[in-house]
Amino acid sequence: MSLDPAAAAALGTVRIVGTGLLGTSIGLALTSLGTRVVLADPSPTSLSLAASLGAGEPDPGNGTARITVVAAPPDVTAQVVAAELAAGPSTTVTDVASVKGQVLRSVTDTGADLTRYVGGHPMAGRERSGPMAARGDLFLGRPWVICPGEKSDPTRVADVRLLAQALGASPVTMPAVDHDAAVALVSHVPQIASSLVAARLQHAADDVLALAGQGVRDVTRVAASDPVLWAQILTGNARPVVDVLHGVRGDLDAVIEALAVLVDDDTDAGGPADPGGPAGRRVLGASLVEVAGLIHRGTVGRERIPGKHGGGPDRFAVLTVVIPDEPGQLAALFADIGTAGVNVEELTLEHAPGRAVGLLEVSVVPGAADTLTKTLASHGWKIVG
Amino acid sequence: MSLDPAAAAALGTVRIVGTGLLGTSIGLALTSLGTRVVLADPSPTSLSLAASLGAGEPDPGNGTARITVVAAPPDVTAQVVAAELAAGPSTTVTDVASVKGQVLRSVTDTGADLTRYVGGHPMAGRERSGPMAARGDLFLGRPWVICPGEKSDPTRVADVRLLAQALGASPVTMPAVDHDAAVALVSHVPQIASSLVAARLQHAADDVLALAGQGVRDVTRVAASDPVLWAQILTGNARPVVDVLHGVRGDLDAVIEALAVLVDDDTDAGGPADPGGPAGRRVLGASLVEVAGLIHRGTVGRERIPGKHGGGPDRFAVLTVVIPDEPGQLAALFADIGTAGVNVEELTLEHAPGRAVGLLEVSVVPGAADTLTKTLASHGWKIVG
Numbered sequence: 001m002s003l004d005p006a007a008a009a010a011l012g013t014v015r016i017v018g019t020g021l022l023g024t025s026i027g028l029a030l031t032s033l034g035t036r037v038v039l040a041d042p043s044p045t046s047l048s049l050a051a052s053l054g055a056g057e058p059d060p061g062n063g064t065a066r067i068t069v070v071a072a073p074p075d076v077t078a079q080v081v082a083a084e085l086a087a088g089p090s091t092t093v094t095d096v097a098s099v100k101g102q103v104l105r106s107v108t109d110t111g112a113d114l115t116r117y118v119g120g121h122p123m124a125g126r127e128r129s130g131p132m133a134a135r136g137d138l139f140l141g142r143p144w145v146i147c148p149g150e151k152s153d154p155t156r157v158a159d160v161r162l163l164a165q166a167l168g169a170s171p172v173t174m175p176a177v178d179h180d181a182a183v184a185l186v187s188h189v190p191q192i193a194s195s196l197v198a199a200r201l202q203h204a205a206d207d208v209l210a211l212a213g214q215g216v217r218d219v220t221r222v223a224a225s226d227p228v229l230w231a232q233i234l235t236g237n238a239r240p241v242v243d244v245l246h247g248v249r250g251d252l253d254a255v256i257e258a259l260a261v262l263v264d265d266d267t268d269a270g271g272p273a274d275p276g277g278p279a280g281r282r283v284l285g286a287s288l289v290e291v292a293g294l295i296h297r298g299t300v301g302r303e304r305i306p307g308k309h310g311g312g313p314d315r316f317a318v319l320t321v322v323i324p325d326e327p328g329q330l331a332a333l334f335a336d337i338g339t340a341g342v343n344v345e346e347l348t349l350e351h352a353p354g355r356a357v358g359l360l361e362v363s364v365v366p367g368a369a370d371t372l373t374k375t376l377a378s379h380g381w382k383i384v385g
Numbered sequence: 386m387s388l389d390p391a392a393a394a395a396l397g398t399v400r401i402v403g404t405g406l407l408g409t410s411i412g413l414a415l416t417s418l419g420t421r422v423v424l425a426d427p428s429p430t431s432l433s434l435a436a437s438l439g440a441g442e443p444d445p446g447n448g449t450a451r452i453t454v455v456a457a458p459p460d461v462t463a464q465v466v467a468a469e470l471a472a473g474p475s476t477t478v479t480d481v482a483s484v485k486g487q488v489l490r491s492v493t494d495t496g497a498d499l500t501r502y503v504g505g506h507p508m509a510g511r512e513r514s515g516p517m518a519a520r521g522d523l524f525l526g527r528p529w530v531i532c533p534g535e536k537s538d539p540t541r542v543a544d545v546r547l548l549a550q551a552l553g554a555s556p557v558t559m560p561a562v563d564h565d566a567a568v569a570l571v572s573h574v575p576q577i578a579s580s581l582v583a584a585r586l587q588h589a590a591d592d593v594l595a596l597a598g599q600g601v602r603d604v605t606r607v608a609a610s611d612p613v614l615w616a617q618i619l620t621g622n623a624r625p626v627v628d629v630l631h632g633v634r635g636d637l638d639a640v641i642e643a644l645a646v647l648v649d650d651d652t653d654a655g656g657p658a659d660p661g662g663p664a665g666r667r668v669l670g671a672s673l674v675e676v677a678g679l680i681h682r683g684t685v686g687r688e689r690i691p692g693k694h695g696g697g698p699d700r701f702a703v704l705t706v707v708i709p710d711e712p713g714q715l716a717a718l719f720a721d722i723g724t725a726g727v728n729v730e731e732l733t734l735e736h737a738p739g740r741a742v743g744l745l746e747v748s749v750v751p752g753a754a755d756t757l758t759k760t761l762a763s764h765g766w767k768i769v770g
Contacts (some may be wrong), residue, residue, distance in 0.1 A: 007696045123598055134617060137707060140746075143596055152409050174592065183592040185585060190604040192640060193582045195683030197575050204687040207559065208567040211528055213508055215607040219575040220690065222600040223683035231677035234640075235669065238647040248581050252637065255577060255619075256630050262623040266664040284620065292616035298580030298608035305597045305605065311573035327728045331719035338716035342544050343439070347715075347745070349732035359526075384522040 002140065007166035008033035013092065014163070015040065015065035017080055019050035022096045022122065023071030024134035027055025029167050029285035032136050032256040050131045063088055067159050070095040074232040078106030085112040092159040098183065098200060100176035114151035118160045119176060120181075121145040124170055129226065137168070144169035147176040161300045184240035189248065191222055191230060192241070193359040198223035214274070214348075251294055312317040316345050317369035323349070323358040323383035333381065341376035359384065387525065391416035392551035395405055398474065399548070400425065400450035402465055402748065404435035407481045409519035412440025417521050423450060423716060435516045448473055452544050455480040459617040463491030464728035468499040477544040481503045483568065484562035484621040485532040487711075489739030499536035503545045504561060514611065522553070532561040542765040569625035574633065576607055577626070583608035593629050599733075636679055701730050702742035702754035707767035708734070708743040717768065718745070725760035727753040744769065 014030055016023045019041040027037045027050060037056030041047040051058055059065075067092045072080045072137070078098040082094045085107075093116055097103050100119045107117055124142040144164035148157045157173070163169040198220040201209065234241055261283055324327050337344065345365035364372055372381055391429040399415055401408045411437060412422045422441030426432040436443055444450075453476045457465045462482040468491075469478045478501055480486050485504045492502055514638040529549035533542045542558070549556040559567070583605040586594065619626055646668055708714050722729065731748035749757055758768055 027419055064664035065642055075758060091463075123596060135769045137767050140707065140769065141505045147594070172595070177591075179639070182589075185593060186597045186601045187583065187591055190582050190601040190677070192637075194600075194604050195680050196636050197578045198683035198686035199634055199636060200570060200574065200680060200686060202630055204567075204570055204681055204686075206691075207557070208570060209689055209691060210557070211530070211567050212571045215569045215579075216575040217690060218603045218606045219579050219689045221603045223680075223687040224681060225684065227677040227680035227684065230680045231673045234644065235647055235672050238644040238672075242409065242641060242644045242648055243646050244585055245637065245644070247585055247633070248469070249637055249641065251581050251584060252577075252630065252634055256627055259619065259623040259627045259630070262620055262625055268597045287620050287623075288616045291619050292612040294577070294584060295608075295610060295612040296613045297578050298583035298605070299610065299612065301583035301585065301589075302605045303610040304586055304589065304594055305590075305602060306594060314559065322525065329727055330729055330732075331723035332717070333569050334716035334719045338713045341712055343712045344734070346714055347732055349729070382522050384520040384525070 003029055003136070003168045004165050005031055006031050007162050008035045010162055011159075011166060012039060012066035013064050014056075014058065014219055015068040015070065015084075015088075016071060016184045017041070017084060017130050018071035018072060018073075018149055019043075019046045019055065020073075021131070021133050022124075022138075023069065024050040024053065024055045024131040025124075025138040026069055026096075026163075026167060028053065028136035031056055033166060035166070036315055043334075048133055050134070053131060055131070060082035063091075065091050067091065067163060070161070072097075072115065074099060074103075074229070078110075080105045081107050082110040082112040085116055093117050094146075094160045094163070096120055096122055097236075098138050098187075098233050100145075101180045102236045104149050104176050104263060115153040116156050117149065118152045118156050119144070119147040119149070120160055120168060121147070121179060122164070122167075122335070123187075126168070131230075131353070139164070139167040140168040142169050143172050145179050146171055147175070147179050149330070150172065153355045170298065172303075180237050180241075180326055181240045183196055184237055184244050188196065188237055188241045188247075189244045191225065192234070193246070193248070194220050194223040195225075248366045254290055255294055258287040262287055282326045298309055305311045306347065317366045319362045319364070319369065319373060320384045321360045321362060321375070321376065322384055323360050333376075335374065336376055336379040336381065339379075341366075341370045344376075388418055388521070388553045389469075389550050390418050392547050393420045394545075396420050396551060397451035398449050399441075400453040400469075400473070401441065401456060402426070402453060402469060403456035404428075404440065404516050405456060405458075406429045406514045406516070406518050406574060407509075407523075408438045408635065409435040409516040409553065410509075410521060411436060411456065411481075411548075412522035413438065413519055414677035415442055418551060418552070422445065424501060431516055435519070436514060440516070440519065450476050450517075451475065452548060454510075455476045455762060456547070457482075459488075459614070459621055463488045463495075465493040466502060467497045469498075470501055476501065477541040478502050478547070479545045480620075481505055481507055481574075484565055484616055486565045487621045489532070489534050489561050499534050500538040501541055502534065503541050504532040504534070505545055505549070505566060506532070506553075507549070507556070514614075524549070525553040527554050527691055528557050529566040530564050531556055532564050533558065534561070545736055549660045553770070564716055565571055565622050565672045566625045566628075569622055569629050573619055573622055573626045574629045576610065578632065578633070579605050579608040579621070591714075639675055643672040647672055692719050702751045704747045704749070704758060704761070705769045706745045706753065706761065707746060707769055708745050715745075718761075721761055721764040721766065722747070722757065724764075725753075725757045727757045727760075 013036045013037045016027050017040045029039050038059035039056045041060045068084045070080045074097045122139050122144045124139050146160050154289050161171045342364050348361040349358050398421045400423045401412050415422050417550045423444035424441045425444045427441045453469045459482045509524050531545050563769050587603045627629045729748050734743050735748040
């Protein structure tokens with residue numbers, strides 16, 4: 001997986017409208033491949049920055065672009081797409097907004113030439129934004145979803161596919177409605193769930209937060225995201241997100257009900273008259289079934305996420321190695337892993353708040369775990385799991 | 386942070402009841418420090434395994450233990466604690482269950498000698514269980530919450546603190562009710578949220594799951610947990626968990642309402658009469674404020690989780706490095722990081738499903754980011770962020 005000079009050579013001139021993170025990153029990659037890139041942005045500062053970084057030249061306005069990439073904020077994407085379709089009577093127009101149905105509906109409402117518009121969504125966001133965070137390698141190996149409308153001309157779809165290939169991404173074609181339902185499930189609702197948990201921590205005492213382990217850190221990592229951008233995304237994909245959230249709320253209500261009936265028992269303010277007797281045991285049994293059922297369905301759902309090589313997430317053996325918190329320890333460890341001839345599939349360095357040690361989880365194929373454990377132990381590494 | 390031989394030497398004989406992951410790990414650590422450990426378990430196989438692994442000797446039953454550690458499953462912990470208090474008239478009894486109020490109430494109900502019982506919770510779970518997964522280093526640097534009851538004798542509390550110190554853990558003392566509220570917030574509700582999201586993935590199509598990125602992987606990682614164990618934990622801590630879940634449901638309902646009103650607009654089945662006009666814009670504005678408000682509160686809550694050295698999670702600069710998927714690449718990378726003299730604070734190796742490349746996120750203190758970026762680039766590494 002790398003940038004594709006052959007695909008880039010076939011692109012012709014590319015016009016990029018919007019020189020934030022994504023637009024500038026696309027420009028940097030294409031320029032490095034020798035493709036001519038012309039840039040436009042309502043902010044002269046952002047435009048000048050992107051051009052100075054090497055993402056292309058400010059568009060002289062002679063209308064020679066074969067492909068126009070609209071990389072504007074989601075809430076203005078549709079109007080910019082429509083304006084570009086009107087201004088360049090032969091250019092293919094695509095966009096990079098993370099919700100596709102709303103853009104297509106809005107562009108359709110303008111009466112624009114839909115044969116030349118093909119929506120796209122490179123799934124390569126970052127926690128940072130703006131041209132200074134841009135990288136030409138941003139799209140390497142990432143899915144780039146292409147959502148042709150009913151009226152999109154196949155040659156225009158091929159143009160956008162070529163663009164994704166040039167940037168080293170993996171093009172995936174699906175209707176906008178399917179894309180929007182998919183990202184609601186695998187991106188938008190996880191974001192909301194992460195924020196819901198993190199919002200509960202806002203007023204927690206310091207000694208409570210000191211007990212936070214890796215679990216809550218993982219669950220809330222994506223909660224550190226831009227509120228304005230996410231408000232645009234979630235309101236722009238309201239219907240699919242609400243559909244998934246209704247399912248979440250149904251499960252949540254069932255868990256709350258299963259646990260609340262036990263609370264009533266404790267206070268004698270309700271629930272069965274005989275909590276220690278047969279009736280009480282039946283209530284507890286029903287609660288256990290409900291709660292274990294949710295956790296079980298979660299394990300099944302989690303197992304379905306494809307791993308690095310397309311397998312489930314549990315196909316690797318995990319070793320946890322103690323890492324002294326000083327320079328050079330990771331280098332020494334990976335040198336020792338190298339002597340075992342073992343490939344590392346996944347890695348996570350775990351926090352130990354305030355402590356002079358880290359715990360590194362190393363995932364390897366199961367057949368390699370014994371060899372690696374013995375090799376590392378013989379080099380003096382502490383393996384704690 | 387390491388095992389503490391001086392603390393271990395002061396312990397006297399330790400009796401461990403329950404030779405699963407935690408009991409066997411405690412035995413391995415203490416035995417390695419020269420402390421005499423006697424073991425008991427209702428399963429002769431588990432007992433024999435733990436003894437053979439070096440966790441101690443099967444208890445000859447002469448009642449000489451100064452400290453008894455009950456490491457039984459949560460749903461039988463209280464009755465085992467009560468039995469141990471009755472059987473050993475001078476021993477200090479502690480336990481390792483992850484919910485503390487319920488155990489204390491149940492032990493109190495038995496009329497046992499509460500002066501000698503001090504609850505504990507080493508926060509060192511693993512995804513695997515049983516004696517074969519045990520490690521003597523399991524508790525290094527982890528919080529070990531100690532929850533004295535109102536009647537606990539201070540010398541008994543000191544015994545349990547000594548035990549935690551011997552095992553290299555960080556003892557933290559708080560009332561059981563505070564502990565249970567804390568773990569509801571930082572462990573139990575995050576687990577439920579993770580399972581709620583993962584359960585939605587159960588019936589998703591493969592092409593939808595192929596779009597899963599690092600965000601949903603992080604949010605759902607802890608969803609791969611034991612349903613029966615978690616049903617015991619959550620029903621055992623029902624009241625604090627329900628309290629936090631009510632807050633979550635309130636926020637969730639507000640988001641659903643804010644998004645649903647926009648869906649009604651789309652279908653013309655409700656909502657304001659004039660979606661594109663001033664009334665419609667007011668509705669959209671209110672929805673944006675509601676959704677952005679939740680995401681914002683999440684960023685604030687997330688920011689409050691202490692980092693590796695006690696700071697916020699955003700105090701590090703993050704470099705994303707492209708790692709070819711072949712043995713030796715990580716060793717080469719960390720050797721090059723070593724030449725920069727930079728200490729790595731956090732690490733995550735990101736999946737690229739089915740691709741011959743990985744993306745490694747390396748977190749360093751902000752002052753070291755420039756040096757590291759230049760050093761790695763000069764060694765030919767691709768840095769994509």
